[in-house]
Amino acid sequence: MNRYVKTALLAGAAWSALSTFAMAQDAPQEGVSALDDVVVSARRRDEMLKDVPISVSAIGEERLEQTGASDITALQQQTPNATVQVARGSNSTLISFIRGVGQQDPLWGFEPGVGLYVDDVYVARPQGAVLDIYDVQRIEVLRGPQGSLYGRNTVGGAIKYVTNTLSSDPELTLRGAYGSYNQIDLMAVGSIPLADNFRIGGAVASYQRDGYGTNINTGAEHYNKDVLAGRISAEWEPRDDISIRLAYDRVQDDSNPRHGHRELAGATPAGAVQPSVYDTNAGVGDDNSVMNQGASATIQLDLNDNWTFKSITAWREGDTDTVIDFDNTPAPTLDIPAYYADDQLTQEFQFLFDYDRVQGVAGIFYLDGHAEGAFDTVLGNAGIVIGTAGQVNTESWAGFADVNLDLTDRLHLGLGMRYTLDTKQGTVFRANYLGATRSPILGGTVRAPLLVRTNYTNTKDFTQFTPRIALSYDLTDDMTTYVSFSQGFKSGGFDMRGDAIFTPNTVNGYDPETVDSWEIGLKGALDRLTFAASAFYNEYQDQQVTTQVPAVGGIASFVDNVGSSTFYGVEFEGQLRILDSLSANFAVGYLNSDFEQFLRYNLGTAMYEDISDQVVLQNAPEWTGYLGLTWIGDVAGGDLAVTPSVSYRGDYSQFEFPNPVLDQQAYALVDLSIVWTDPTDRFTVGVYGKNLTDEEYRVGGYNFPGALFDNSIIGYYGPPQTVTASLQVKF
Template sequence: MNRYVKTALLAGAAWSALSTAVLAQDAPPQEETATNVGEIIVTARRRDEALKDVPISVSALGAERLEETGATDITALQQQTPNATVQVARGSNSTLISFIRGVGQQDPLWGFEPGVGLYVDDVYIARPQGAVLDIYDVERIEVLRGPQGTLYGRNTVGGAVKYVTSRLSQDPELMLRGAYGSYNQVDLLASGSMPLADNFRIGGAIASYQRDGYGENLNTGAEHYNKDVLAGRVSMEWEPREDMSIRLAYDRVEDDSNPRHGHREVAGVGPGAGVPDSVYDTYAGIGDENSVMNQGFSATVQLDVNEHWTFKSITAWREGETDTVIDFDNTPAPTLDIPAYYADDQLTQEFQFLFDYDRIQGVMGFFYLDGHAEGAFDTIAGNLGIVIGTGGQVNTESWAGYADVNLDLTDRLHLSLGARYTLDNKTGTVFRANYLGATNSPLLGGTPRAPLLVRTDYTASNDFNQFTPRVALSYDLNDDMTAYASYSQGYKSGGFDMRGDAILTPDTVNGYEPETVDSIELGLKGSLDRLSFAASVFRNEYNDQQVTTQVPAVGGIASFVDNVGSSTFLGAEFEGSLFLSDSLSANFAVGYLDSDFEEFLRYNLALGVYEDISDQVVLQNAPKWTGYLGLTWRGDVAGGELAVTPSVSYRDDYSQFEFPNPILDQEAYALVDLSIVWTDPGDRYTVGLYGKNLTDEEYRVGAYNFAGAVFNDSLIGYYGPPQTVTASLQVKF
């Protein structure tokens, strides 16, 4: 089936482009919609621009499209964005794992930086815990593909995701939304705003998301893969004078969903070590308590200095706390149980100076981050009769100055130049020790006892700096179409391995170096009568690549965070929308990615040397083909507008880790969805029916690989949601 789905997606996208010439003869006037590449406004270059004028690969999904496709959280971006992986982390409910064009971060441990930057209203979110943002009170989401080292800085080597919330209305508003669906899903949302004066408004939103589990912990009887989330946001907007605006915002999310222990993929030895019939079931024995809290405050001040210059200040503070447990062996016995806690906080300050003259536009800025991340976890190894306690912290200070300028060389030819200099200072503390007894270590409140063997104990500091340039040349072929060529570089900071074992890998005390991605891209975007599209081809060179792995070793588990070497990516993307008739439109996205390691250095535990094993590894989360095709029919029904959107998304074979594993790696699959949304003539009532994964496809989104007798062959898979159907009702007052 998957071969036919891929063929249909590619043929559909190609037909969309080729059919334009025929359809153009009787093309109707084109409306401004979130699927129109030429009309939607984005802030990819930190200023408002039409999407077609931005020489960057950007997917922009507006609120209308997100609603019509039934998107519930930002992991929905994976289906509609070419060459993107946006998933819930293995063993988690709200930790985000993102890859763009094969570059990202699977390891959410404190101190290890993401490769795709996440921004909420221009505020950088440094840690992935609690970053699976539910979609509510949102204006649009932008996905910037390729390194964004100039405008967005460190840790955007793969790209960036921008979550843009809705601004407050000048008029009183109240919206109530309720939904009920499969597995006793109950979603409740209320949002609104109130003007207290002509220049002062307050507003907010609160959302509750409840759902029974897709499966069950067959050992404890608890729900597995359930959802219990409460989220809220309040904001204030004030214009003390015509040339000045101030926006204050606070948000908080609490996730008390049960931990996800995964599904045992092969049978082990002993009670509860079999393979459960349902991929959502487990026999985990460590417990079912999990708690995640994230909150933040931001203040954005904008001042129009004169007709050419605008000053903006973005001040933000965030913190997060996570207490969780993961049963890696998925059995009642404590063969490989991991209780853990994470905590982080960050303070960021950004100053921007935007300017716009007749033939020159751009932004200059300064960015500062002061971050702290800490945590501890136990590796309870019951078959060894010990627990390996690991704890530590990382303090980060980062300074950066940047500029990005667009020069109109002629009315049609534009040159964009950008540069950023970043200086990072990191101090890491790592402690790792063996304790006798397969119970919690003193690091997590276990019985006080002296270490049996101290494996790692050090504090070290390191400075990292990087200059990241960008240059793009674009040409307006006509008023509706732009071609461009660009070069950009991204930089991801170095650091210290919080799991590092100084006995097995002595070099861990030296930390690891930054990684960089150099990208060359050619693109064409704009509109042709009924067709709005964006197409690009690119080549990425990935150097000093940071890779995290854990492998069984004598006396425990060895952790590696190494600069393994380099890899090369070649790819192409084509996305857009086509108006087939007055009532029928299509949205499509196709991505192609060819990736290959050129060098992969791995420390040989037995020989104590580094070896190049590039012929044995592949890039993780880098499927060769990704695709999306959705059709939307709109028509007048019962006095209102009905929108029906069937869609199919495709994801090719991909590996969960750099080392292929036929048991854990995911074969190609397709997801079929259907959304039906009716809105009354006054836009007051909206009724929706959303079917997701209608063919009930079983597909892995993560895995753990701890093969071997010591860990009872713990090969664990984590799965995406099964078939669900949800009905919703929204009322505006």
């Protein structure tokens, strides 16, 4: 039987059983935590989670504290079919995939596939985007294309980081933590009202930790953490119908660069495989600095009982100076010093409306962005350095609308659409310089290029209409089912590494990619169970893939629209209240993916070849899962919450081309959190154990085999076993 038919039959049988059970329930049983309790803003307006015909995982502040989540990469463990990881070679660059769609190339000018939003402000670049969790109200993960409401670069989905609003009473919270590897975390969050309608507040957090490993060559810490983050805000209601929020945030990450771990031995003793996967023998240096900051102004005006106007103005910028030693030896065999810089200005106007049977939002979005950078590819065995530099300027306009129509008391129709116009100007320069030292581009010895490989400026426009339609039906007051179609769009652009000698077409840029997604969902409450289930089928067209291959005289890199792929899957997540004092949180995801076409440029024949039978979707494990039990009881007059949990991630490939040395086999992570809060809710003491079985697992890698690169195949690893104790005091 065709596998698609099998999946449809299984999904249909599950929906039939759950729907029949749901319609037999007149009302939820006493003690049930219904989805009515969970409010999200997935459709740019506050709604009950059960009413939103979108697959959304919403993890609140309490749950984040119970599980000891330190940054947003914790979402990977608790969210089905999600990859949320720290990028290769970095401590604060974000790599995100949802349902197999995303992007792990953080180079300037290359767009992510999962959109990141902080309080409705779009964060365009992944550098500095591994947000530490402090002063957060909840984090929402929207799975599937979000093209109509969130627009460009949400082909996989979106992650929304929602911070706390300011209290009308004076508040101060202090938190300190000490843990393995001399981890010292300090945080202060507070607010104070200066008038009945005006409040100011702020948060500051310092995260320090010794390295999990050592740079054997220099003695420096490897995989350490040195981050200082802060946020200040002000909220003002000059009238009952007007609210204004101003916010500024900044993150400074001075952690050492992560050079990775050599997975295969090189030709010299210095290229030996280190016993610890967290050790390196790199020689390019240990200096690394990432700064990311931004400011925003959100103004909301209630025009009347039915209409609300909202303006979101935001500015962000980031700077990164880093080095990565791909060969992991003191010699400059394959060293990459680099810098990135970006800035963006966004403006969004929203008109929200709510009538008896019609609710929705319409608006206009504008982005003016600039991203630039440069890096050297130092090839000691060839005696040259390839210097690469460039920039891309982006201007984006979009008009959007999303409307919900109550056709009957139980039947609802959702219609969404967005039209986007992107204009991009790209400049790329790439040249060979004699001598295996830094090029003049990065401050090296001034010398003329040996060979100019790329030198062009080009401009392209990209337009896309992205619709969404959803039909939902309330089976009961506590159960909703829906079917939907949505499209996502990721803008085209220019390959900042493009080599016009190897691939002359690089000067023409690459086209946008799209994802068409069909989904059926069911969410609600059954007795002691609250849950959300979905089945989806996606068609991925004009897929953008970065490929880097060894070539005579250097490395050939190209971004191509390689073709298309299809994938389908199911997801089931929720909470089961086993006893009044014991509950289980769970998430299960299944994903099946196949390339239908993968066109790769053959350097020898100068022709494109379909090699779809040789490739797989990267960062797309077939199975992901999470199970956490939480027992809450009265201990010493306070509440004690004990949460053991296990997360599972199946086999997955780091790149489209399978590599048995780098690809990660299935693994499970076991955690345990114990949190006690005193009767006055003033003191909270927590102990958090992470990766208690000390699992070694790769989260990234680089693959440059061959004598020219001294067989540079390196891997990057997730954190080892750690234990952290914390104390929090509220005033």
